[in-house]
Amino acid sequence: MTGMAHKGRVLMIIMDGLGDRAVPEFSYRTPLQKARTPNMDWFAQNGSSGIMDVISPGIRPGSDTAHLALLGYDPYEVYAGRGPFEAAGIGLIGRKGDVAFRCNFATVDDDLVVTDRRAGRVKEPDTIELVEALQSLKMDGIEVIVGLGTEHRAALILRGEGLSSDVTDVDPHDHVRIWECKATSEKGERTADAVNEFVAAAHRILRDHPINVARKSKGLPPANILLPRGAGSFPDIIPFPEKTDMRSACVAGVGMIKGICGICGLDVLEIPACCTGGTGTDMIAKAKVALEALDEYDFVLMNIKAPDLSGHDSLADQKVEVIEKMDEMFAYIRERLPDDLVVAMTADHSTPVSVGDHSGDPVPLTIYSRHMVRDSCKAYNEADCGEGRLGRIRGKDLLPIVMDMANRSEKYGA
């Protein structure tokens, strides 16, 4: 630990999918360049900026691998499928050796052909009773845990000896017969058998369940099957608070982000209902939760999902609006900056409106603290940040840098 210096706190603000590309209709500027962002720019003017390859140059990150990197983990070491993060996102945090799956409640006919992949977007309270009914399901030597997600979504954890995530999806993603789960390596054979047994057993329980009888009588598609996909193993990682010696929390609306942070050992804080995670979300309410959390935590990760949604929907004007709304949130933060706070403003990946999906473009980064060297970067965007003094770093470098700025890193050598 640093000798005399006071240890600071860290606020990492992840603007999901913020990075973009030149938009011809915007005179070849990005949505972030077009938007009026005096407050984000203030942080750039009073800090140091750069660009960041969250995984490595040109690699398109998922939100899950990206957040792992931003938390200082090497995703190539610890990431093994999306299932565990989805499961954790709805509160099912498994342990090493568990295999987790994302699931959909769906409707199949008598030949197991999918007729509605979301069972008419079945939701609570129906799904609560159906998930409850599945808890009675017993399998030989394997424990089955089913968790309820939003609407038709659920998660499945299989727990037992010799399980592996080397198995294929059951969800055919189309109106065809459900797929048989198959092992993709010898290690996956026991798991593939267990998944097929689970799907069949769950189908028997759901098929004749009173909830589904009632749905059919109302003309609604029955939620008569659960379709697992995205098998993944829970990573064996050093919990973030242990690794960093920081009391750590996350403020996020999206299940998967909450799941990643939960698996990494961060406390997942409750946010008010007005923080919808959508483009109409109340960002200032979220920032309030994050700033108040700094009374109890040394490290807070805040994820704002809205810019990613506009990127996926290719809505350039909406992305500009979302960014300008975020800028008001930065005004709120700027007016309440504690002296010891290190603020990192960045994104988990770019979601360019011209692509409609994640891209491997580097993301803008500004690091602010009272003691941060000030460079000549005057505006927070993909172009200006790229000329700042932080240069071009990797996502996994961000945590060591902000921890050092907060006087929280160990000396290597004497």
Place this chain on the structure above:
Amino acid sequence: MTGMAHKGRVLMIIMDGLGDRAVPEFSYRTPLQKARTPNMDWFAQNGSSGIMDVISPGIRPGSDTAHLALLGYDPYEVYAGRGPFEAAGIGLIGRKGDVAFRCNFATVDDDLVVTDRRAGRVKEPDTIELVEALQSLKMDGIEVIVGLGTEHRAALILRGEGLSSDVTDVDPHDHVRIWECKATSEKGERTADAVNEFVAAAHRILRDHPINVARKSKGLPPANILLPRGAGSFPDIIPFPEKTDMRSACVAGVGMIKGICGICGLDVLEIPACCTGGTGTDMIAKAKVALEALDEYDFVLMNIKAPDLSGHDSLADQKVEVIEKMDEMFAYIRERLPDDLVVAMTADHSTPVSVGDHSGDPVPLTIYSRHMVRDSCKAYNEADCGEGRLGRIRGKDLLPIVMDMANRSEKYGA
């Protein structure tokens, strides 16, 4: 080797702890930004600049690991504790398999409780006689070498079969009973026994030594024990002159830096007494030694300790003064630049005055030679260099870059 081009010489100037952070009282500039440095800036204007993570982004380097990186070694491969560098710094350069320790002469009472960790800052000529007395110490199968440091400091080398640095300190760093040396792995058991045997045998020799009898009669604390700490193995490295095919020397005042350079096979040059290593040091005298050494050597590393001292003492104004004094040294060098010289101006780490210790902030870097591409960087400091064309490099990249500028690197491929 490069075909036609003349091989140049290299002067690497390491301004210890130079890098800093924004100082609020300096209008958020760093000491280096505040200082008037026309000569350092001249080098920036006539060379290329960048910033450097001496180990990797956000990692706080020790002076030892940093200098290893600057000499092109991977500290994660070759660094195993401070002991060998301290020993080498006082002229005890061991060989592979040796285990070295830093030691203090201290005063203990009859119960081996430390009453003065520095034995009243005992010094020469007392320590010369005491160290001499310890040379007679024989141990079964293990050779013992004790070297004299400054004041109460000494170094210990154990040489023999099956030794390891996996042992704990004897120095309790406090006024309590001395610690028993313990193995931290099975490999360290033989060494731990040897250390405990050495400490006891040395205590028997020192306790009744005439020097200590005399000290007691004068009311001075007797230097009646030697307390080892910081066990380290001598690294098994390719000597720098062999690795680089450059006749190489170091000009440094600080023992540990001399030790690192000595272990790496650089000739450690004598410097005049006016080069104290303190903030009042005569830097021009040191530069004179370095420039004259270039008559005989291809590579000279010069370390200037003063800025690090001001950083550790959190004296921002003093750091500015030290930097302006260094700038006069750069005027001296600039007036005497040989045509073939490549000059690298950088630091081994930052020692921000607001931290009072090493930090992981990147350090400024300018590389000058007559043939270096000139970028738009006009001032040598943490902010401007960060926007120069060298970008953001790692410490281990510096040596290959300057060797290449000196037309001394091997071609990779055809």
